[in-house]
Amino acid sequence: MNRKILTLNAISKKGLARLPESYTTANDMEAPDAILVRSQNMHEMAIPPSVLCIGRAGAGTNNIPIKAMSEKGIVVFNTPGANANAVKELVIAGMLMGTRNLFPALRFVSGLVGDDESLQKQVESGKKRFVGHELRGSTLGIIGLGAIGSKLAEAAIQLGMNVIGYDPDITVEAAWRLPSQVRRSASIDDLVKRADFVSLHVPLLPATRDLINAERIKLMKKGVVLLNFSREGIVNDAAALDSLNEGRLHAYVCDFPSNLLRPHPNFVSLPHLGASTEEAEENCAIMVSEQIADYLENGNIQNSVNFPNIAMPRESRYRLAIANANVPNMLGQISTALADAGLNIHNMVNKSRGDMAFTLVDVETEISVKIIEQLATIDGVLRVRYLPS
Numbered sequence: 438m439n440r441k442i443l444t445l446n447a448i449s450k451k452g453l454a455r456l457p458e459s460y461t462t463a464n465d466m467e468a469p470d471a472i473l474v475r476s477q478n479m480h481e482m483a484i485p486p487s488v489l490c491i492g493r494a495g496a497g498t499n500n501i502p503i504k505a506m507s508e509k510g511i512v513v514f515n516t517p518g519a520n521a522n523a524v525k526e527l528v529i530a531g532m533l534m535g536t537r538n539l540f541p542a543l544r545f546v547s548g549l550v551g552d553d554e555s556l557q558k559q560v561e562s563g564k565k566r567f568v569g570h571e572l573r574g575s576t577l578g579i580i581g582l583g584a585i586g587s588k589l590a591e592a593a594i595q596l597g598m599n600v601i602g603y604d605p606d607i608t609v610e611a612a613w614r615l616p617s618q619v620r621r622s623a624s625i626d627d628l629v630k631r632a633d634f635v636s637l638h639v640p641l642l643p644a645t646r647d648l649i650n651a652e653r654i655k656l657m658k659k660g661v662v663l664l665n666f667s668r669e670g671i672v673n674d675a676a677a678l679d680s681l682n683e684g685r686l687h688a689y690v691c692d693f694p695s696n697l698l699r700p701h702p703n704f705v706s707l708p709h710l711g712a713s714t715e716e717a718e719e720n721c722a723i724m725v726s727e728q729i730a731d732y733l734e735n736g737n738i739q740n741s742v743n744f745p746n747i748a749m750p751r752e753s754r755y756r757l758a759i760a761n762a763n764v765p766n767m768l769g770q771i772s773t774a775l776a777d778a779g780l781n782i783h784n785m786v787n788k789s790r791g792d793m794a795f796t797l798v799d800v801e802t803e804i805s806v807k808i809i810e811q812l813a814t815i816d817g818v819l820r821v822r823y824l825p826s
């Protein structure tokens with residue numbers, strides 16, 4: 438079927454090539470069926486009523502108004518783990534930038550004046566200001582052991598670091614990925630007391646806003662390097678600045694520039710580069726394109742952040758995909774409406790997740806517009822799509 442996909446950010450062409458050939462993609466279009474996005478803020482955006490799903494080519498979905506989308510039956514996808522390696526590698530660079538004082542050192546070299554001989558003298562006398570520490574033997578505390586945190590833990594162990602981690606909701610898969618040497622912290626406070634490097638790998642949620650605040654920083658060892666490649670807002674900027682001034686934080690390395698912190702020589706900020714490798718951009722775009730195409734064509738859902746995973750092989754040509762609230766008797770009402778219309782159900786699956794649920798129904802004969810409209814009037818049904826193959 439011809440479908441229109443609005444791209445709000447640059448999405449890797451290799452990913453877009455995974456969409457069916459009949460699909461059109463553009464960064465400006467009327468009545469799109471789906472939206473592909475990276476970090477663009479969608480909170481104030483008017484979402485066209487034609488939109489069936491939103492695909493986030495990446496991990497964090499705090500730029501998308503998830504609750505409002507759920508209420509409209511719009512499925513929001515992300516791409517778990519697809520950019521985790523890119524972030525992990527940049528965090529390792531960040532640890533080195535912080536502890537080896539690479540930015541102050543580079544600034545020192547840029548500011549040198551004189552002939553080669555004078556340069557050599559200034560280098561030899563000035564370099565003692567930039568003495569750092571090795572990663573090997575240091576302790577890294579990782580808050581959030583999901584796709585990125587668990588990969589970072591593994592790499593840090595390989596670099597000879599001691600790793601402690603905290604994640605009360607770690608998934609079974611992430612726990613299996615963790616090397617046995619990773620030690621579990623009982624709390625964030627316990628972790629920050631013991632670490633030479635603290636790295637954050639949690640989503641931005643009400644519960645993680647200001648996770649690193651003045652009280653927590655006071656518990657940290659003097660000379661700690663703090664790394665935030667998660668989101669702005671998880672570290673309290675004012676507290677970080679006070680602590681940099683006081684010397685408890687040796688460096689704050691972060692992917693989100695802040696005007697408050699930028700003037701500080703030991704604040705290292707990058708322009709949100711964590712996932713900016715060709716490999717990660719391709720991985721995310723391929724994964725999200727395949728997910729939205731399967732949803733648009735078959736109603737199957739994989740890696741949604743607001744609806745359950747659901748998939749049903751196509752055995753009949755006539756399918757209904759129904760986004761509904763997770764309330765009693767939805768299935769009863771849907772199957773009664775179909776039976777009353779004389780439609781024989783071939784296969785049916787319903788999955789729920791929190792307040793939301795999704796139902797796929799294959800019937801043996803064609804479904805009329807009237808029945809689809811009737812199903813849409815059932816209280817709790819958010820969206821009904823007819824997907825004949």
Ligand SMILES: NC(=O)C1=CN([C@@H]2O[C@H](COP(=O)(O)OP(=O)(O)OC[C@H]3O[C@@H](n4cnc5c(N)ncnc54)[C@H](O)[C@@H]3O)[C@@H](O)[C@H]2O)C=CC1
Nearest residue numbers: 496497581582583584585604606638639640666667711712
């Ligand atoms: N700088 C960049 O370019 C990138 C930044 N990110 C950010 O990193 C975050 C994490 O990404 P992934 O590891 O892929 O996500 P993930 O969902 O695989 O892992 C997040 C982990 O954080 C844990 N968590 C949640 N609240 C917590 C809390 N209060 N304390 C401790 N753990 C908690 C969860 O249980 C989960 O295991 C994303 O949400 C995003 O904000 C992700 C990719 C690129």
Ligand SMILES: O=C(O)C(=O)COP(=O)(O)O
Nearest residue numbers: 475476495496497712713
């Ligand atoms: O995946 C994430 O959460 C990221 O922060 C990556 O953002 P980006 O796709 O590079 O705008």
